[in-house]
Amino acid sequence: MKNIDYFVRNEKEAALVAMVERLAEVFAGRAAKHDLEGSFPFDNIAGLKEAGYLKLTVPKKYGGDEISLYEMVLAQERLARGDGSTALAVGWHIGLVHHYRYTRDWPEELFERFCRDVVAEGAMINxxxxxxxxxxxxxxxxxxxxxxxxxxxxxxxxxxxxxxxxxxxxxxxxxxxxxxxxxxxxxxxxxxxxxxxxxxxxxxxxxxxxxxxxxxxxxxxxxxxxxxxxxxTKSDGDGWLLHIPACYLGIAYAARDFAVNYAQNYRPNSLPGPIAELPHIESQIGIMEEKLITARTLLYSVADRWDKHPDQRIALQPERALAKKVATNTALEIVDAAMRIVGGASLSRSLPLERWYRDVRAGLHNPPMDDSVLKLLAKRALLES
Ligand SMILES: Cc1cc2nc3c(=O)[nH]c(=O)nc-3n(C[C@H](O)[C@H](O)[C@H](O)COP(=O)(O)OP(=O)(O)OC[C@H]3O[C@@H](n4cnc5c(N)ncnc54)[C@H](O)[C@@H]3O)c2cc1C
Structure with missing residues (x-):
């Protein structure tokens, strides 16, 4: 059965996703090497530039595609399924351009010049x-x-x-x-x-x-x-920071796909069929689905609300922060469940799971940190009562 992603809502988003999936597939083939060497993926950056990825959030009037926050999240999540490091790195760039597109916190002339350099030469920022x-x-x-x-x-x-x-x-x-x-x-x-x-x-x-x-x-x-x-500085509710949860959920999604595929194909000779038929494996797969669907639903609903309700962007900050907390903690749990499904082989450097396990750990230390999110939620609840 073909995997239908209900968060892809229309043909424009489907085309964006298809373009990013092609890049992600290539980047996935290079990820282990860059991880092992700790090398910077200049090859991936060149691919992103060639595909027009770097100008996705640039305003149309300066030659970009001016994609929405929702579309940016979709693109970033797909990219991270191929390589988390590349997605996080380029996420700062396209996220910041998105952010400044709304706040215009730069002298306009400088912003225009920079945007035009992004389009013409693949300039980036962080x-x-x-x-x-x-x-x-x-x-x-x-x-x-x-x-x-x-x-x-x-x-x-x-x-x-x-x-x-x-x-x-x-x-x-x-x-x-x-x-x-x-x-x-x-x-x-x-x-x-x-x-x-x-x-x-x-x-x-x-x-x-x-x-x-x-x-x-x-x-x-x-x-x-x-x-x-x-x-x-002006605030747009920092919707752009959703590139972070998108990245870590993308990594978790890759781990989920890997584990499900493994469970369907691994047939130890102690069993009549694949391990996917075992109740405890089915239960772990169910846990991954529960967590992934919950975290993605929150992430995409916040991005959609941010896009559709400009007047609510500041008020939406606790939800935006919560989407990050839920996504990054959930990513840890999903990769953990994926490794439990695969078993001892998951520890091997010849499989990508151990890299994903290490990568999602970093999400805890990107902003906003968990304690700040809880503080933000509590503050609003106390103000409301
Ligand atoms: C993969 C990755 C990429 C990153 N990319 C960038 C980037 O491009 N640009 C950039 O500027 N930064 C970047 N960062 C840095 C990130 O934003 C944080 O600054 C960094 O992770 C340190 O955060 P921290 O909470 O551990 O640090 P600290 O603030 O030093 O905190 C250390 C510990 O003390 C506690 N603590 C410290 N001060 C307080 C306080 N006042 N109140 C409560 N608790 C406190 C924290 O909870 C934590 O447990 C990146 C981080 C990672 C992991």
Whole structure:
């Protein structure tokens, strides 16, 4: 029986999904090598560029496809079924372009120029906000990266950690402390002398995201490189962050497919048929389905509401955060169940399950973190009563 995905609602989405599935299939063939080597998937990035994936969220008026949040989630989830690291890395880029398409938190001229570079040359972007001493920027710590004013602009100095996509970027956004104003600014920085990458990313999972440390040593940026002061940034309810749960559910989906297929085809000689006929295996498959359907339903319903109700985007933040918490925790459980189904063979490096098991672990440490989500939900409940 053919697998029908009820979250694909129309021909446009079906065409998008088909395009991404072709990429995911190719990337799946390279994933084990990049994971083993911890190498950055430049080959996949070239494939994404060629397929037009990098411009999916760019506004139409600047030459992009201007896809919706729902469509972005669909694309990201499909891509992650092939390779989680590539999906997470490119997710920051297409997610941020989607985000700025709504907030226009950049000088418009700079945003237009960047968007046109995405379309013409495959330019990409990411935010480098985490730091060794500040931890997650979501906690509100002050960046140790600092700016000093100079003629015609600023000089930026500091170290950013977890800088995903850094090997492929010619420009990025950094948060830095402006001591004169006691403010945090977001600066658009082009790769240049004074910017270097220290290859620190050697982790248990998401090994091919290139999330190294980026060092800035008195890097000059012109006056118009200040996108916004943090206190002045506009909010769109951060719907774009749904690229994160989409990624981890995509990985879980791949594990589910693998385990179901394995159960249907593995016939140990102690049994008359495949292990799929055993009650305890059927039960594990049921558990995977229950979790996957629940998490996907929440994820897609939040993305759909975000698209359809602009006036509710801020109010939707607790649900948006919950969709991430449910997806990332569920992904851990689904990969775990998939490995229980496959048994001891699941530990082998010749199968992808052990990689997926390691990759989904990283989801816990992408924003928003579980404790913040619970706090957000509790806060609203208390306000409502
Ligand atoms: C695969 C991957 C890709 C990433 N890509 C990027 C990227 O592209 N750009 C980027 O900027 N970042 C990126 N990050 C970094 C991420 O956003 C977090 O900054 C990072 O994972 C550290 O988060 P943390 O909660 O462990 O760190 P910390 O904030 O150092 O927290 C460590 C521990 O202390 C607790 N803690 C610390 N401070 C507080 C507090 N004030 N209140 C409550 N609890 C606290 C936390 O709960 C946690 O248990 C990436 C992370 C991963 C795993």
């Amino acid at each position: 935010h480098f906000s985490s730091e060794p001493k500040t931890g997650s920027p979501t906690r509100g710590g002050r960046p140790e990266t600092v700016v000093e004013e100079t003629e015609g602009g600023w000089l930026i100095t500091g170290r950013k950690s977890f800088s995903t996509l850094s090997p492929a970027l010619d420009q990025f956004i950094v948060s830095a402390y402006m001591a004169d104003e006691d403010e945090v600014g977001l600066f658009f920085v082009r790769k240049q002398d004074g910017v270097s990458i220290e290859e620190t990313w050697n982790t248990i999972g998401m090994r091919a995201t290139g999330s190294h440390d980026v060092l800035l040593d008195h890097v000059f940026v012109p006056s118009d490189a200040l996108l916004r002061k943090k206190s002045e």
